[in-house]
Amino acid sequence: MRIYKVGGAVRDRLLGKPVTDIDWVVVGATTEEMLAKGFRPVGADFPVFLHPKSGEEYALARTERKSGRGYGGFTFHASPEVTLEEDLIRRDLTINAMAEDDQQNLTDPYHGQRDLEARLLRHVSPAFAEDPLRVLRVARFAARYAALGFTVAPETLELMRQLSESGELEALTPERSWKEISRALMEDQPQVFIEVLRACGALKVLMPEVDALFGVPQPPAHHPEIDTGAHTLSVLQQAALHKQPLTVRWACLLHDLGKGLTPEEEWPRHIAHEFKGLKLIKAVNERFKAPRDCQELAMLVGEYHTHGHRALELKPSTLLELLQSFDVYRRPQRFEEFIAACEMDARGREGLEQRSYPQADYLRGAATAARTVAVQPLLEKGFKGPELGEAIKRERLKALKAYKENT
Numbered sequence: 001m002r003i004y005k006v007g008g009a010v011r012d013r014l015l016g017k018p019v020t021d022i023d024w025v026v027v028g029a030t031t032e033e034m035l036a037k038g039f040r041p042v043g044a045d046f047p048v049f050l051h052p053k054s055g056e057e058y059a060l061a062r063t064e065r066k067s068g069r070g071y072g073g074f075t076f077h078a079s080p081e082v083t084l085e086e087d088l089i090r091r092d093l094t095i096n097a098m099a100e101d102d103q104q105n106l107t108d109p110y111h112g113q114r115d116l117e118a119r120l121l122r123h124v125s126p127a128f129a130e131d132p133l134r135v136l137r138v139a140r141f142a143a144r145y146a147a148l149g150f151t152v153a154p155e156t157l158e159l160m161r162q163l164s165e166s167g168e169l170e171a172l173t174p175e176r177s178w179k180e181i182s183r184a185l186m187e188d189q190p191q192v193f194i195e196v197l198r199a200c201g202a203l204k205v206l207m208p209e210v211d212a213l214f215g216v217p218q219p220p221a222h223h224p225e226i227d228t229g230a231h232t233l234s235v236l237q238q239a240a241l242h243k244q245p246l247t248v249r250w251a252c253l254l255h256d257l258g259k260g261l262t263p264e265e266e267w268p269r270h271i272a273h274e275f276k277g278l279k280l281i282k283a284v285n286e287r288f289k290a291p292r293d294c295q296e297l298a299m300l301v302g303e304y305h306t307h308g309h310r311a312l313e314l315k316p317s318t319l320l321e322l323l324q325s326f327d328v329y330r331r332p333q334r335f336e337e338f339i340a341a342c343e344m345d346a347r348g349r350e351g352l353e354q355r356s357y358p359q360a361d362y363l364r365g366a367a368t369a370a371r372t373v374a375v376q377p378l379l380e381k382g383f384k385g386p387e388l389g390e391a392i393k394r395e396r397l398k399a400l401k402a403y404k405e406n407t
């Protein structure tokens with residue numbers, strides 16, 4: 001049997017990037033031989049094994065055929081006769097279809113190295129279409145390597161367009177899609193992910209609510225970039241520049257969905273877009289089964305981001321409602337993430353990226369003021385149940401009034 005390093009490990013070594021996990025391909029072996037060497041099978045009918053010591057993945061060289069729609073519709077053919085070249089040709093991109101032996105001798109039948117140098121994300125063969133998730137993968141790689149100058153090859157973008165139009169993307173499971181989306185959002189240039197999906201028509205299928213933002217104008221006085229889609233991409237870019245966590249990036253992507261619903265005759269104003277957008281945010285959240293913290297923050301940021309921007313003008317009672325909505329007393333971190341998303345929203349405007357955002361500290365101060373209200377003295381005064389709740393609220397309101405007067 002011959003063993004090769006494949007995929008991302010080879011690509012990233014050639015790019016001079018750190019290699020985190022290594023995938024191996026095994027040519028000329030049978031399942032029985034792998035088991036005899038102590039490898040542990042990953043699944044019953046999947047020719048992938050874990051190394052007994054390192055835990056790394058070793059896959060038998062295989063060919064794949066798509067036998068039906070969706071991810072279930074695969075048949076694998078793994079046998080000792082399958083060659084390295086046959087295994088590599090079924091892979092997604094040429095830069096991912098290189099193999100290396102233990103002497104670092106490169107096997108590169110589909111010119112991955114040439115495409116690395118040309119900074120091109122190019123599919124290996126028509127077998128690309130066998131897994132529609134690859135549309136999202138390519139967009140994710142485009143986001144990851146954008147800073148290095150990588151772009152999607154025109155013929156690959158065309159294939160991605162055909163796949164997007166074929167309805168195949170709809171067969172992807174939420175879990176597989178979310179894994180790609182969440183990884184892409186955590187890249188340094190997540191906005192490129194959205195741009196590539198849009199360029200091949202996949203955004204319209206996956207997140208029509210986001211796609212609808214392009215071409216929708218906003219008032220130039222507040223938004224010099226005017227276009228809501230362009231704004232959303234800038235907000236996402238700011239979130240990455242400021243190293244925000246996934247929750248904040250997800251909320252940034254979805255915060256203005258309501259603007260896509262504004263009737264044209266009301267443009268460029270978007271009255272009550274915060275509230276109108278909530279059902280769209282909910283739909284996108286559920287479509288991808290986003291984790292609960294992402295879902296929650298996206299909904300809260302959608303509803304309250306304008307409150308964040310207007311923080312300094314808010315009445316103490318409105319400030320209190322805001323803090324209560326976030327349950328800031330028990331969930332201080334979530335409120336911090338809300339503040340971060342608001343700040344990214346404000347910075348994601350053309351020419352205003354560097355402008356300071358005093359609302360952030362003001363909101364933090366308000367949360368601290370409300371939080372300093374002690375419950376014990378109220379308990380000692382005999383307040384109980386709902387009355388206690390009301391008394392705490394009154395005290396917090398007092399604290400916020402004082403805070404507003406003194407700030």
Ligand code: CTP
Nearest residue numbers: 007008009023090091092093096097131133134
């Ligand atoms: N692969 C593929 N099609 C997919 C998933 C994976 O062709 N839908 C192939 C590619 O050759 C890829 C390899 O399997 O390089 C390993 O996949 P994975 O570990 O998901 O990705 P990496 O390329 O290692 O990239 P990353 O750095 O994002 O993990």
